[in-house]
Amino acid sequence: MAGSGNSEFDPEPVISHKFPESLYTYTERDAALYALGVGACAKDAIDDKELKYVYHQDGQEFIQVLPTFSTLFSLGVSSQLEQLPGLQFDPRLLLHGQQYIEIYKPLPSHGCILNKASIAGLHDKGKATVLEIEIVSYEKESGERLCMNRLAIYLRGAGGFSKSSQPYSYSRNRSNQSTFPKIPKSQPFVVYEECTHASQALLYRLSGDYNPLHSDPMFAEIAGFSRPILHGLCTLGFAVRAIIKCICRGDQNMIKSISGRFLLHVYPGETLITEMWVAGSRVIYQVKVKERNRAVLSGFVDLNRLSSSL
Numbered sequence: 001m002a003g004s005g006n007s008e009f010d011p012e013p014v015i016s017h018k019f020p021e022s023l024y025t026y027t028e029r030d031a032a033l034y035a036l037g038v039g040a041c042a043k044d045a046i047d048d049k050e051l052k053y054v055y056h057q058d059g060q061e062f063i064q065v066l067p068t069f070s071t072l073f074s075l076g077v078s079s080q081l082e083q084l085p086g087l088q089f090d091p092r093l094l095l096h097g098q099q100y101i102e103i104y105k106p107l108p109s110h111g112c113i114l115n116k117a118s119i120a121g122l123h124d125k126g127k128a129t130v131l132e133i134e135i136v137s138y139e140k141e142s143g144e145r146l147c148m149n150r151l152a153i154y155l156r157g158a159g160g161f162s163k164s165s166q167p168y169s170y171s172r173n174r175s176n177q178s179t180f181p182k183i184p185k186s187q188p189f190v191v192y193e194e195c196t197h198a199s200q201a202l203l204y205r206l207s208g209d210y211n212p213l214h215s216d217p218m219f220a221e222i223a224g225f226s227r228p229i230l231h232g233l234c235t236l237g238f239a240v241r242a243i244i245k246c247i248c249r250g251d252q253n254m255i256k257s258i259s260g261r262f263l264l265h266v267y268p269g270e271t272l273i274t275e276m277w278v279a280g281s282r283v284i285y286q287v288k289v290k291e292r293n294r295a296v297l298s299g300f301v302d303l304n305r306l307s308s309s310l
C-alpha cells in the first residue's frame with residue numbers, strides 16, 4: 001500500500017499522471033434508467049415534475065436529464081486508478097468521499113461525450129489517502145464544454161507516505177477539500193423525506209458503477225459493512241432531486257453547481273431526510289438517515305437564479 005510504512009512511494013508521478021481521453025455514449029434509455037436509479041417517480045408515479053425524466057411528456061420530443069447524470073461520465077476513470085504510478089491501495093477499502101459538479105449547459109437527452117481527466121489533488125491523511133480527480137466533459141460533435149466533475153476518493157489504509165513531518169497535500173486550482181459551509185443552526189427552510197428501496201443499489205448499479213461493494217455481501221463485509229451499501233452518487237442523486245423538487249419547482253436547469261461530502265454510508269432500504277436552507281442563490285443541504293438519525297451527506301447547491309417560489 002502507498003503509506004502503511006511504504007516510504008518508497010513518490011507522489012509526484014501520480015499528480016503529473018495523464019489519463020487518456022475517454023468517450024461516454026448514452027441514449028435516452030440510459031438517462032431514464034439513471035433517473036429511476038436515483039428514485040425519480042418512485043414516490044408519486046404520476047408526479048408530472050419527474051415523469052419528464054423517464055417519459056416523453058405532452059408530445060415532447062426528448063426526455064429531460066437530471067444534472068447529476070453527468071457524474072456517470074467519469075466512471076470510465078475508475079478502471080484506470082490502479083494504473084496510477086506507485087499508488088498502491090486495496091480497492092475493497094475505497095470509499096467515495098466527495099463530489100463537486102459544475103453544469104455549463106443542460107445535458108442533452110442522448111449523445112457522445114468526450115472526457116478529459118486529470119489528478120486535481122493528493123492528500124496524505126495518515127490512515128488514508130484522499131485522491132482528487134477532475135473530469136471536464138465536452139459534447140464530442142460540437143466540442144462545447146458541458147460540465148465538470150471533481151471527485152475525492154478516500155483510500156482507507158493507503159496513507160502515511162509523507163516524508164516530512166508536514167502531511168503531504170497537493171491541490172490544483174480550487175480543491176473542494178474544506179470548502180463546505182457549516183450547517184445552519186436555524187430550522188431548515190424545507191425538509192423532504194423519501195425511502196430508498198431495498199433493491200436501490202442493484203437498480204442504480206445498472207447505470208454503470210458495478211463496484212461489488214454495493215451488491216456482494218461478502219465483499220461488503222471485507223470492506224467493513226454488515227451488508228452492501230448504497231452508492232454515494234445515488235444518495236447525492238436523491239438529495240439533488242429533493243432540491244429540484246422543493247426549491248427549483250421542478251426545473252432541473254436551475255442547478256449551476258453541486259457539492260457534497262459523504263459523511264457516512266447508507267444501507268439500501270433506509271429513509272433519507274434531506275434538510276435544506278436557502279442563502280441567496282445557494283442551497284445548503286444535509287441528508288440524514290431516519291432509522292439511525294445520522295447525517296450521511298452534506299453540501300451545497302448553487303442555483304443559476306433564485307426560484308420565483310421563494
Ligand SMILES: CCCCCCC[C@@H](O)CC(=O)SCCNC(=O)CCNC(=O)[C@H](O)C(C)(C)COP(=O)(O)OP(=O)(O)OC[C@H]1O[C@@H](n2cnc3c(N)ncnc32)[C@H](O)[C@@H]1OP(=O)(O)O
Pocket residue numbers: 074075076077078094095096097098125130133152153154209211213229230231232233261262263264265266
Ligand atoms: C473515478 C471514479 C471513481 C468512482 C468512485 C466511487 C466508487 C463507489 O462505488 C464507492 C462508493 O460509492 S462508497 C459509498 C459512499 N461513500 C461513503 O459511504 C463514505 C461515507 N464516509 C465515511 O464513511 C467517512 O466519512 C470516511 C471513512 C470517508 C472518513 O471518516 P474518518 O476515517 O473517520 O475520517 P476523519 O478522521 O473524520 O478525517 C480524516 C481526514 O480525512 C478527511 N475526510 C474525512 N471525510 C472525508 C470525506 N468524506 N471525503 C474527503 N476527505 C474526508 C478529513 O477532513 C480529515 O482530514 P484532516 O485531518 O486534514 O482534516
